[in-house]
Amino acid sequence: MTRLTPRLLAPAVIALAAAICLLAAYLAVGQLESRMAKAVRAALSDAGIAWAEATPDGMLMRLTGTAPDEAARFRALSAAGAVIDASHVLDEINVEPPNPLAAPRFSVELLRNASGISVIGLVPAATDRDRLARDLGRLARNLPVTDMLESATAPVPEGWEAALAFGITALGRFDSAKVSITPGEVSVSAIAPSPRDRDRIARELRAAAPAGLTPVLEISAPRPMIAPFTLRFVLEGGTARFDACAADTAEAVTLIAEAARRAGMTGALDCPLGLGVPAPGWGEAAAHGIDALAEIGGGTLAFSDADVTLVAAAGTERARFDKAVATLRSALPAPFELTANLPDPAGTEGGNASAGPRDFVATLSPEGKVQLRGRVPDALVQSAAESYARARFGLNNVRSATRLDPDLPEGWPVRVLAGLEVLSQLRNGTVTVQADLVRLSGVTMDDTAQARVARLLADRLGEGQNFEIDITYVEPQETPDGRPTPEACVARIGEILAQEKITFAPGSTRIEGAAVRVVDRIAEVLRSCPNAEIEIGGHTDSQGRAALNERLSQERAEAVLTALMARRVLTSNLTARGYGPSQPIADNGTEAGREANRRIEFRLVEAAPEAEANENGQEDEADGQD
Known part of the structure; x- marks a missing residue:
């Protein structure tokens, strides 16, 4: 047996001890690495970080994985650093590449009021800011x-240009509005002059909206003052209709509509809300009146403020009439007062039947010519009727062939003059005055004419009077495709005004008589020039105080603008301005000169110089003096 010598034993023992120490150290490090990794992984798990992996490397800790963003990477490093010294953490984390920037949200808000126009928002850099x-x-x-727009370089969204153009068009329809524009949607919050204008403009804007664009319209309108507050319901031959209708509340409209349906009326009810109702019970009173007329079976029912007139159809049974009238009298709330009339069977009332019918007839031709025929009570009324007609329709447009009949019933002159007044509201037509009836028929291009005529007759004829209205509304013709230039439009209007002026009664702003047809002709011209910037100027003579004349001229110019709007003319490009006596065209020292100075003029608005410079040779839309 070989023995280790003491000289060899000592190194062997040392080597064995070193191996044992090395093994122990290796085992201790591995155990430490395991504990460190376990602690870091627990910290990551507690922080909700599932994408990171902790791998020990001696006394170091490697963090790997792909973080969704820099913030997530920082949270992972912080979680590991809370367990071990941050200097021992190796950051080997990748970060996902960032998403491309989202396209900016382009939008524009246009605000318009009496102070001007403001525009704010973000538009594509490619938008033509000058235009x-x-x-x-x-x-x-x-x-x-006021331009507060900002721009951004990004692709122009689909539908942006169309939405912007439509938004500007919508803004031009109102004097007070807010228009919000985004690609594919235009929201309009605005105030219209009247409920009728509100409905018409809303229809036109929806029709003009480009394909793929959604118009969101919130258009309000102040309630008009209606005087007298009028309702007229006619039941004839089983057919029911309204010649005029007004109501003070939505509940009143519902009551009136339900009563009209019970009486046999079909179709939608056009009964605008207005101010000026004589009593809160208007809807209830009107419903009771319509029910009474339906019970009678035929005739007319008219409300003029608190005066109620019920006229039964000729031939109505007396007992049936009396019963319905008694029921209505007891049902009408205060302060409504009823006048009921059962006409005698049709026939000649007094006089010599062979001498012709006892009536007065005025006929208005489309050319503005008026013929008067029939009966008047005396020469004074005959002269008054002829003078009144010439004042309404023009000095040289009236021909009279009336005859005197002193036995005409009381109130005949008032009825004749009222008939001529309402005839002047039409383009052409006929008015017939009889002992117990005033009948008006004809054609108009103003869809508000029928209600206005009903109010005028109710006001002029007074309580207990009977009248019939048969007015046909003619839709204005479509704009021709081959549009004339703005200069040609204004020249054509000048020719019309040279033939016949828009005249007003002294101190009045109401358009009537011959002026109705002049405005009709001008409206036809303007519908072919929707983009011409035109000013309607009102002028007076020098008689009276200058301030009053200036105000009167402004009101008359605005009356012409309103009349054009009623004839379906787009008025966003029209302005009304009163000049008073400041721009005479003749000598105010003569009656002929003063007459010439009392006028309405149409002229193009001068384009701003900077706008002309930016047109780059394109044809200007406006020309002339302001």
């Missing part, structure tokens, strides 16, 4: 345009 400024400048006319 936008010109368009808004034309709408603002002499008022300021």
Whole structure:
């Protein structure tokens, strides 16, 4: 047996001890690495970080994985650093590449009021800002345009240009509005002059909206003052209709509509809300009146403020009439007062039947010529009727062939003059005055004419009078495709006004008589020039105080603008301005000169110089003096 010598034993023992120490150290490090990894993984798990992996490397800890963003990477490093010294953490984390920036949200808000136009929002850099400024400048006319737009370089969204153009068009329809524009949607919050204008403009804007664009319209309108507050319901031959209708509340409209349906009326009810109702029980009173007329079976029911007139159809049974009238009298709330009339069977009332019917007839031709025939009570009324007709229809447009009949019933002159007044509201037509009836028929291009005529007759004829209205509304013709230039439009209007002026009664702003047909002709011209910037100027003579004349001229110019709007003319490009006596065209020292100075003129609005410079040779839309 070989023995280790002491000299060899000592190194062997040392080597064995070193191996044992090395093994122990290796085992201790591995155990430490395991504990460190376990602690870091627990910290990551507690922080909700599932994408990171902790791998020990001696006294170091490697963090790997792909973080969704830099913030998530930082949270993982912080979680590991809370367990071990941060200097021992190796950051080998990748970060996902960032998503490309989302396209900016382009939008524009247009605000318009009496102070001018403001525009704010974000538009694509490719948007033609100069053209936008010109368009808004034309709408603002002499008022300021405040531009608070910003731009961004990004692709132009689909539908943006169409939405922007439509939004500007919508803004031009109102004097007070807010228009919000985004690609594919235009929201309009605005105030219209009247409920009728509100409904018409809303229809036109929806029809003009480009394909794929959604118009959101919130258009309000102040309630008009209606005087007298009028309702007229006719039941004839089983057919029911309203010649005029007004109501003070939505509940009153419902009551009236339900009563009209019970009486046999079909179709929608056009009964605008207005101010001026004589009593809160208007809807209830009107419903009771319609029910009474339906019970009688035929005739007319008319409300003029608190005066109620019920006229039964000729031949109505007396007992049936009396019963319905008694029921209505007891049902009408205060302060409504009823006048009921059962006409005698049709026939000649007094006089010599062979001498012709006892009536007065005035006929208005489309050319503005008026013929008067029939009966008047005396020469004074005959002269008054002829003078009144010439004042309404023009000095040389009236021909009279009336005859005297002193036995005509009381109130005949008032009925004749009322008939001529309402005839002047039509383009052409006929009015017939009889002992117990005033009948008006004809044609108009103003869809408000029938209600206005009903109010006039109710007001002029007074309580207990009977009248019939048969007015046909003619839709204005479509705009021709081959549109004339703005200059040609204004020249044509000048020719019309040279033939016949728009005249007003002294101190009045009401358009009637021959002026109705002049406005009709001008409306036809303007419908072919929807983009011409035109000013309607009102002028007076020098008689009276200058301030009053200036105000009167402004009101008359605005009356012409309103009349054109009623004839379906787009008025966003029209302005009304009163000049008073400041721009005479003749000598105010003569009656002929003063007559010439009392006038309405149409002229193109002068384009701003900077707008002309930016047109780059394109044809200007406006020309002339302001």
